[in-house]
Amino acid sequence: MRGFTIAALAATAIGSGAALADDHEVKIGVLLGFTGPIESLTPAMAAGAEMAMKEVTDSAMLLGGKALVPVRADSTCVDSAAASAAAERLVTAEGVAAIMGADCSGVTTAVLQNVAVPNGIVMISPSATSPALSAIEDGGLFFRTAPSDARQGAIAAEILREKGVEEIALTYTNNDYGKGLAEAIAQNFEALGGTVTINTPHEDGKADYSAEVGSLAAAGGDVLVVAGYLDQGGRGIVQGAIDTGAFDVFYLPDGMVGDSLPAAIGSALDGSYGAAPGSTGENATTFEGLAVSAGFEAGPYAGESYDAAALIALAMQKAGSTKASDFAAAVLDVANAPGEPIGPGELKRALEIIGAGGEVDYQGATNVELIGPGESAGSYRQIEIRDGAIATVGYR
Amino acid sequence: MADILNALAVFGNFVAVPGIAYGSQLALGALGITLIYAVLRFANFAHGDTMAFGTMAAILGTWGLQAAGIGLGPLPTALLALPLGIAATAGLVLLTDRYIYRYHRARRSTPVTFVILSIGVMFVLNGLVRFVIGPDDQRFADGERFIIRARDFEALTGLEEGLTIRTTQLLTLVVAVAVVAALFWFLRRTRTGKAMRAFSDNEDLALLSGVDPDRVVRVTWLIAAALATVAGVLYGLDKSFKPFTYFQLLLPMFAAAIVGGIGHPVGAIAGGFVIAFSELGLTYAYKRVAGYLLPEPWAPEGLMQLLGTDYKFAISFIILVVVLLVRPTGLFRGQVI
Numbered sequence: 001m002r003g004f005t006i007a008a009l010a011a012t013a014i015g016s017g018a019a020l021a022d023d024h025e026v027k028i029g030v031l032l033g034f035t036g037p038i039e040s041l042t043p044a045m046a047a048g049a050e051m052a053m054k055e056v057t058d059s060a061m062l063l064g065g066k067a068l069v070p071v072r073a074d075s076t077c078v079d080s081a082a083a084s085a086a087a088e089r090l091v092t093a094e095g096v097a098a099i100m101g102a103d104c105s106g107v108t109t110a111v112l113q114n115v116a117v118p119n120g121i122v123m124i125s126p127s128a129t130s131p132a133l134s135a136i137e138d139g140g141l142f143f144r145t146a147p148s149d150a151r152q153g154a155i156a157a158e159i160l161r162e163k164g165v166e167e168i169a170l171t172y173t174n175n176d177y178g179k180g181l182a183e184a185i186a187q188n189f190e191a192l193g194g195t196v197t198i199n200t201p202h203e204d205g206k207a208d209y210s211a212e213v214g215s216l217a218a219a220g221g222d223v224l225v226v227a228g229y230l231d232q233g234g235r236g237i238v239q240g241a242i243d244t245g246a247f248d249v250f251y252l253p254d255g256m257v258g259d260s261l262p263a264a265i266g267s268a269l270d271g272s273y274g275a276a277p278g279s280t281g282e283n284a285t286t287f288e289g290l291a292v293s294a295g296f297e298a299g300p301y302a303g304e305s306y307d308a309a310a311l312i313a314l315a316m317q318k319a320g321s322t323k324a325s326d327f328a329a330a331v332l333d334v335a336n337a338p339g340e341p342i343g344p345g346e347l348k349r350a351l352e353i354i355g356a357g358g359e360v361d362y363q364g365a366t367n368v369e370l371i372g373p374g375e376s377a378g379s380y381r382q383i384e385i386r387d388g389a390i391a392t393v394g395y396r
Numbered sequence: 397m398a399d400i401l402n403a404l405a406v407f408g409n410f411v412a413v414p415g416i417a418y419g420s421q422l423a424l425g426a427l428g429i430t431l432i433y434a435v436l437r438f439a440n441f442a443h444g445d446t447m448a449f450g451t452m453a454a455i456l457g458t459w460g461l462q463a464a465g466i467g468l469g470p471l472p473t474a475l476l477a478l479p480l481g482i483a484a485t486a487g488l489v490l491l492t493d494r495y496i497y498r499y500h501r502a503r504r505s506t507p508v509t510f511v512i513l514s515i516g517v518m519f520v521l522n523g524l525v526r527f528v529i530g531p532d533d534q535r536f537a538d539g540e541r542f543i544i545r546a547r548d549f550e551a552l553t554g555l556e557e558g559l560t561i562r563t564t565q566l567l568t569l570v571v572a573v574a575v576v577a578a579l580f581w582f583l584r585r586t587r588t589g590k591a592m593r594a595f596s597d598n599e600d601l602a603l604l605s606g607v608d609p610d611r612v613v614r615v616t617w618l619i620a621a622a623l624a625t626v627a628g629v630l631y632g633l634d635k636s637f638k639p640f641t642y643f644q645l646l647l648p649m650f651a652a653a654i655v656g657g658i659g660h661p662v663g664a665i666a667g668g669f670v671i672a673f674s675e676l677g678l679t680y681a682y683k684r685v686a687g688y689l690l691p692e693p694w695a696p697e698g699l700m701q702l703l704g705t706d707y708k709f710a711i712s713f714i715i716l717v718v719v720l721l722v723r724p725t726g727l728f729r730g731q732v733i
Contacts, residue, residue: 201706214681231533
């Protein structure tokens, strides 16, 4: 009897599921870490992605008036097993056509290998930056609107060499992000003729970094590159190096750029410099305005999330299909030139142009330009610490 | 000659000065552990979190004083809040003794029972501190940060290498010396101190001579609370306060107490410095020091680093294991106060 009830319930559930998943609706997974270390960023990221989907739905232009329905799932940012299970649910139970996510590099890799590739689902991550994802076996299904840290490494090396730096000491936070970024910086800097005197990890969450600073000081160098976190070990290293007079100038990658660092260290940080992802110009401003009128604050990676969702919709329109095997190849087409440039809030126009057989060059909130295996070329904001505040020097 | 001075300056800047400060902090912590062991005869695993609790109370007091605009000029305000921290911690340890340890003392439970109890207390304190002040870093040092900065030292002496001495480092040393002197005077000269030593040496004999055991236990807890709070506040001023790092300090502090000979106050101090200098000395890269001392052609290419800095914690663990294997009583033949 009990077995029968469950079977009946299951049948009803499947029945209602099928009724919802009619031809009119296309479900898109929004797989982000709604709990975990970046839970403060993900609400705005999800809101960004959902804003793009709503824009597409409201336009009634996608493949003859289809609606995009977001389905949220929790990637946790750190737990690969939980993220894979959540993605599995999106694919098998919800039947999503694509996944906007995941967010952190580790879980993104796991979901891609365990769920997206075996099931043939397109994934566009707004925020995974590990260089390892560039070379991953993805069957042409994985894209990201965030730049790889390999790109950040190249930019860091360029900036350092332009400043005439010959020797750097390098320390990184001991995780996938820090290690990947440090390797990228070291390789590029050496390729440009510089010398890396030491490349050593530090652990976050310690009270005392004098031993780490001691070995960095022993190795020496013109500039200390700290690929860490500004509220964690990175700050401890900078503070220790300044206190002991080991280094005067620091290079600050994205994890170290924030107002709390100069506030904590004070004037001794003046003259240090760095770069963090950041786009400029009309599109970024327009997106911020759109976000405010949609009722959320455009935080870090919210623009990238909007762009990821928009690219999914435009690629579907281009391929004339919601099947991953059809539209995956179209993502690069719509993201890059040639074609009509498309900013944020212009998705209706883009869908019209594509529907009429034209070409678009999607720019979106973050001036998207997909390179290599389908990742953002990335625009970086070069900064310098002046009078205890972060000053923008330029973009590259 | 200048080369030797430069080498000394580098060594002082990165090993000697931080080592002396860290060693003093460990020594004060290990003293508390060793006193509890000598009198109450168990290894108090809650000592690290007692330190965290005392420091937390002192930090809250510091914030109150800062808000009221009271300060000590060039010295950190936390020194004024120290008595408050000690009082709060004393109340806490007396409460835990009254409601947790006393029952088992009366029943003469085995030492391992006490160790397990102290682990329980440790977890409760762990949670309590996080509830009150949160799990994050807290910086509460104010006043003048440096006694001498690296750049000023270079200008002053004309050397190529700078030497930094921070206020908190000197303060740690001064306070530690004062506290240790007071403790030894107390143990050797006062009636209560002598009663504690007698109690530690032979409990039954001490009881026969009319020593009040409850009083000895109470005074021991009070001293341990004061030592833990002073050690914790000095460590927090010098570095930073974070509940988890105080919990982690348990390993080097126990290693210090055991290396010196547990139950032996002089041993705890010696042990603190042995552990601190091993941690810093074995993970320091001697490239620059050797560069000054050796003639030009012999200058080292590599970093001359024995162990990566990641192994800092492993060092106290290795020392602990080696001492327990080779000389279980420690440097100073422990077990008596």
